[in-house]
Amino acid sequence: MPASRISIFDIPLVVEAICDHLTTKDIWRCYRVNKSWSDLFSPHRCKHIQFLDLDSTQTWYILNNAHHIRELKVDLADATDLLNSSCTRLEKLSCVNFGYMTWPSTVHQDEWALDFTPRWIDLEPSINALSLIKMNPRLRELNILWYPAIGIPVRPFTPTVLSALSSHRFLRSMSISLRSTHKELVALLTHCPPHLEELELQCKVSYPFGEEGQHIPLVLSGPTNLRCLIVRDTFIRDQPNIFSTLLKYCPLLEKVELPQAEGSTYRDFINILVEHCPKLQSFHQGMTHSLIASSDAARLLNGYPNGLREVKLNVYISDGDPTSRSQEGLMRPLAAYYFNVLEVLRLQVRMGPISARIVSLLGLCPRLRVLEVIGNITMLDEIVSKERWKVLMARLDGAIDSTADAQTELLPWVCSRLESLMLHIAKPSIKRIGTVMLQKHPMTEDAIEEVSISTIFQAGLFCQTLKSLRCLTNLELTWEASIVEAVGMIPYDRGSLYMERVGLPRVSQKDMLWMGIEWSTVTDR
Template structure:
């Protein structure tokens, strides 16, 4: 006899049930738990599956005796834990038979939350600092226990207070020896500084590190599964980190934030020898002081032999990025797909030209403008000089696959530019050339750009990043280095005009172009050019920096009155520039 019982949520397949619960908020899940005992059994594990304590409100809600009891009852259901609560780490470490299903663990010291017991706030400053230090060390002794009992962890992020300077290196060593390496995919370690540990006679008790140091070792001798490593802080010396990386042959991605020279030297050597799959480097630093040789050594950490090497490189502003670094970068040209730089202090235009001519798989070249100045007073940005394009015999082999290009092309002769963007004469006039030579240069540049048939984003202008800072820096540099006026001004005057008369028609094959940026460029895009783009660039959505009054032609000397016509054309095409939006 057929079962005609009404459908029930308890009869749903588990994968369908999890899809439903993944779209419910914590409040929704809490309401479901309260419906009845059956629903409580179903929804309670989902309610505890992800626990995040990110701010003071969360901390206060979870920092109660009842919540801690509930944690201990349901810790077997927790898979994702993001916490700044010291007590929780101790409590979970004590549940060695139940808390074994963590997949993601993030331990941070959130400045917006209370990360120590509330009673400590009444202590004198010196006692408060000692209490912070002691709690940091005790947490760092409990954390390895938690790591060892959760062998299924895939992502671990640890930062801040547990790496107290007095025991930072020992803490790091202890944690690295306790990581569940066979399943761990991502590891993120952040601290201000790892200093050399003091002796056991310190006022901070080091005995907490003794328990477990000779206990469980790694699971076996198989290679570790780690694919992404993020390091932040000064690691003056860590044999454990070196030993750890020696067994990470699957490492693909390295993310660095403000590391010391010692750390960089250690990493370069061990990565080059033991991590053959390393292909992605993301280096973030507000003040990169490393020298040319140190930068080059890190770029050589990925093997460039047998088709291997860096695929994606993102580097900060580097004043000392010099010849050695350039050569190290170019050794990976055949494998590079994404290159991003926040201004390279010493990279020459010819080096950029070489990269474009030797990178057949390049998909993105992002030369960002940053508020730094180089040794010769220029604003730090990736600049390609038009003369290098003119004199080069090779074509840009990487352009056929390029999808995103952000690059300043400078040195285009523009005899039509007489004044700055406000109509003021230049204190040092631009070089005088004939209109025919200007046309020849622009056509050559447009021809090279026109070969980028897969291009989706083209940024030739100077978009707003920190407009006030950029403008102030530019004006200050003009005063200090008047001979470099054309380089440091906020506007570009020796640039492509992008008119039909100057070679725009040579870029008709950019059928995939979605976005064009000509901000602060002395361009000549008018209604005729917009009509041409409408037909030839059917997917083009926006043109940043389009509107211009062309005051750089000089007051009273301009015969162009199309500013209002351009605005009217754009208003008549509200969906985008390209024709595909109107089919």
């Protein structure tokens, strides 16, 4: 009898290697091909598992094939079955709150919610999902989300778990959202895996009764491998000191995102970053109530002459700050060092008219993808080309032919990759009638119409430039009422004729509405 042919699917290791490169959806598709493939791929359907609301049959099937699980989402306090299984090949572990843990019968839930020094529950190793860390030496990503509005304070980071973390060689990313104590936070940072590259923390820190006066410093044995550090929520008490120490041990840090803090705290952070984190490429500041002085922001920007790719700042300019008299403090490093590397700039400015200069980056930064300026006013005639606008007004007056001076045609911004733009735009400054407007003298009908025509031309030039940006997907423009009123003084049909007369491509009502201006076919006057 001829020897039977052996297929590669007869070799379990080959099938397993194939499934490691397939998504869950692809594995299910293979499972449905025929009976033979159904038997072959059935165990590998357990690649991504959410251990929630399972009947006995499903539970038995998953536990029987636990060695095939690569990504697991499980309740932090309900991992008994998995801890007694062959779940030893995890690559991603997500520990969440499915609500399996009940409140102690002796304590009412409202009492815990109002208790500022709650009693903490130590998770037993037999139910603690973090005990899976020791069982899975090839775990690469750990996520913990136990942060309900009213939650049971638990202590999952037992000495055994911390020991497993500190010796883990493959763990590269940790994201932890957990109610914690100051002592536990220090212990966690002290026992971070040696090769950890990404750390995200949102820890509401409490000081249990008996620990209020304890100030435990963070002591690290040597430099970390962190490349990304994200800290959310708000700093309280000793937290700034903890993270200031941590930053001093992050020479490879490329991205940092810090939460709300006092201005002096951010000044210390900036000095530490400039001195100890030379590879930084992205700086994100909490954009709520925390403010950085413009001089400190300039210190940050000047501290990285090779440029940061992403910058998110909440800046204030005080009367005593020399930057309030000169916009060069922030603009000089941006224009000198950052023009060829800057990709994202989110800027919230208080008490300082620097937005107009910031907008000039649109013509300087070819890699710019996001520009969002909040809290400042940008003049419309500072966005568009002044030379082009003057030519259009001269054409309207008949001073030059509409086909002349082709070299003044508006060129697209160099930021051809721009995806998001957010600006607050104010009325244009028209020099020939500026004196009349400033002195609040009555304006003639001709002067009013000139303001309207000029505004329409500038809005048309702006729209023409925006339409040339093929990657632009998010546009949020806030217009001052004077611009909307000026556009509304001339109906769309007549305004379109003015555009054709000066050789400006016609802008449709839909285009104007896309920018946030409703241009009616009937005059608003």
